[in-house]
Amino acid sequence: xSREFNIDYVFSFIPKMLSYLHITLFIxxxxxxxxxxxxxxxxxxxxxxxxxxxxxxxxxxxFFRGTPILIQLFLVYYGLPELLKLVDINSSxxxxxxxxIATYALNSGAFISEIIRSGVEAVDRGQIEAAQSVGMTxxxxxxxxxxxxxxxxxxxxxxxxxxxxxxxxxxxxTIGAMEMTGKSQTLGSATQHFVETYIALSLIYLVISxxxxxxxxxxxNVLLRHEHRDTARKEPEQRKGFVVRHLRSPRLSxxxxxx
Amino acid sequence: MSLDFGFMYTAFxxxxxxxxxxxxxxxxxxxxxxxxxxxxxxxxxxxxxxxxQISHGYVTFIRGTPMLMHLLLIYFSLPLxxxxxAKHFGWSFHSKDxxxxxxxxxSFSITSGAYMSEVVxxGIQSVNRGQIEAAYAVGMTxxxxxxxxxxxxxFVVSLPNLTNSVIGMLHGSTLAFxxxxxxxxxxxxxxxxxNWKYLEVYIxxxxxxxxxxxxxxxxxxxxxxxxxxxxxxxxx
Numbered sequence: 001x002s003r004e005f006n007i008d009y010v011f012s013f014i015p016k017m018l019s020y021l022h023i024t025l026f027i028x029x030x031x032x033x034x035x036x037x038x039x040x041x042x043x044x045x046x047x048x049x050x051x052x053x054x055x056x057x058x059x060x061x062x063f064f065r066g067t068p069i070l071i072q073l074f075l076v077y078y079g080l081p082e083l084l085k086l087v088d089i090n091s092s093x094x095x096x097x098x099x100x101i102a103t104y105a106l107n108s109g110a111f112i113s114e115i116i117r118s119g120v121e122a123v124d125r126g127q128i129e130a131a132q133s134v135g136m137t138x139x140x141x142x143x144x145x146x147x148x149x150x151x152x153x154x155x156x157x158x159x160x161x162x163x164x165x166x167x168x169x170x171x172x173x174t175i176g177a178m179e180m181t182g183k184s185q186t187l188g189s190a191t192q193h194f195v196e197t198y199i200a201l202s203l204i205y206l207v208i209s210x211x212x213x214x215x216x217x218x219x220x221n222v223l224l225r226h227e228h229r230d231t232a233r234k235e236p237e238q239r240k241g242f243v244v245r246h247l248r249s250p251r252l253s254x255x256x257x258x259x
Numbered sequence: 260m261s262l263d264f265g266f267m268y269t270a271f272x273x274x275x276x277x278x279x280x281x282x283x284x285x286x287x288x289x290x291x292x293x294x295x296x297x298x299x300x301x302x303x304x305x306x307x308x309x310x311x312q313i314s315h316g317y318v319t320f321i322r323g324t325p326m327l328m329h330l331l332l333i334y335f336s337l338p339l340x341x342x343x344x345a346k347h348f349g350w351s352f353h354s355k356d357x358x359x360x361x362x363x364x365x366s367f368s369i370t371s372g373a374y375m376s377e378v379v380x381x382g383i384q385s386v387n388r389g390q391i392e393a394a395y396a397v398g399m400t401x402x403x404x405x406x407x408x409x410x411x412x413x414f415v416v417s418l419p420n421l422t423n424s425v426i427g428m429l430h431g432s433t434l435a436f437x438x439x440x441x442x443x444x445x446x447x448x449x450x451x452x453x454n455w456k457y458l459e460v461y462i463x464x465x466x467x468x469x470x471x472x473x474x475x476x477x478x479x480x481x482x483x484x485x486x487x488x489x490x491x492x493x494x495x
Contacts (some may be wrong), residue, residue, distance in 0.1 A: 062469070062473070063465075066473060067430070068429075068431070071468060074457070075458070075462065079461075168325070170325035195332065195335045199332065205323065210319075
């Protein structure tokens with residue numbers, strides 16, 4: 001603690017931590033892919049109003065949005081091996097990383113299920129009726145009409161979720177996962193230059209967040225081409241109200257995701 | 260898989276001793292965050308030179324980095340600053356006199372401020388321009404317009420987002436255990452390691468947080484009902 005602040009450390013730490021970036025991104029990507037599957041499975045019973053399963057989905061979503069991710073990490077870390085023992089799988093030799101991924105997948109699944117639901121609900125009923133009236137099958141209606149419009153609506157929310165997930169991965173070190181933050185802990189302890197360590201790490205997180213934001217912005221504009229085909233490019237707030245109206249759906253960001 | 264439900268109940272009760280700390284962190288960071296949020300949001304809306312650029316940079320940085328980073332940065336850099344100041348000005352107090360809780364409160368307020376800034380900004384921007392013009396037309400001052408017209412309507416619109424931010428801060432308060440503040444997460448770790456029953460304790464902690472979250476959502480729902488009695492608070 002008594003050491004002088006030295007900016008050179010920041011620059012020398014950045015490449016060292018970047019060498020662990022792929023692990024952080026791997027956690028984010030794999031938990032999103034798994035989360036999408038879980039989210040779809042969880043959203044279906046509620047969209048099709050299946051008795052009992054609907055309740056299970058509700059409780060699942062409420063739990064994962066109503067508890068801190070840190071507690072979830074420890075729950076999975078200590079609870080999953082017990083569950084796996086029931087089916088005779090010994091997980092004691094597994095890499096901690098998998099437990100971290102499982103946690104973030106379960107957590108994202110809850111949020112993604114809500115995103116899927118609100119995206120599908122956001123599509124105007126008339127659109128679906130119009131599609132059916134020109135003779136499209138249910139599958140065609142979904143892939144050509146519902147999905148593109150639902151995607152456009154949920155991109156900004158999804159973007160928040162991905163960035164929230166990226167930020168959440170910084171907690172994986174608490175169960176011993178070696179990603180960027182885990183690496184920063186060892187760097188900090190070894191050099192005793194904690195301030196420089198965390199400045200370097202914050203900068204890396206900031207740059208990745210900004211890049212992700214930009215990418216999603218581009219994606220949103222691509223998906224919204226039809227919204228302003230004949231008008232000059234406007235700010236999303238001023239678009240025809242179609243997207244903005246649904247973005248105010250408070251259900252989406254519930255559970256304090258992304259802090 | 261043998262869960263000791265008796266112990267889970269004991270653990271649940273044991274966690275309550277740390278509840279005040281969790282609530283203090285949440286309430287203080289939300290209130291301080293609101294103050295910071297209102298100031299930065301107004302600076303950005305009214306395009307105050309310098310202040311609005313600083314606000315924008317602050318919000319971007321905080322929202323683009325994990326809350327844990329803010330906490331660790333404050334926790335490690337403030338003592339350096341305090342001690343440097345003490346050396347320079349000959350203060351009698353040093354960084355070791357500052358309780359850990361203070362670092363947590365400062366850092367979480369900074370975190371919360373950036374999120375609140377966005378909540379406040381979107382709330383204010385949703386207020387109809389015509390409302391503001393009408394208020395000016397009847398001769399109100401800018402402060403009166405904000406207090407009587409803009410804030411009440413913005414509050415109605417922002418309530419769901421505000422609730423989410425409060426819940427986010429409640430969940431974020433668990434990070435304070437990394438700087439040795441005994442809140443629910445830290446208490447859970449203590450209980451778990453002394454009794455050698457990890458899973459039960461974390462289930463109890465999860466249930467406690469779940470209950471708190473549902474409670475916050477309920478309260479928010481009641482407030483929303485109360486506000487909507489007037490039907491006039493629709494800002495769109």
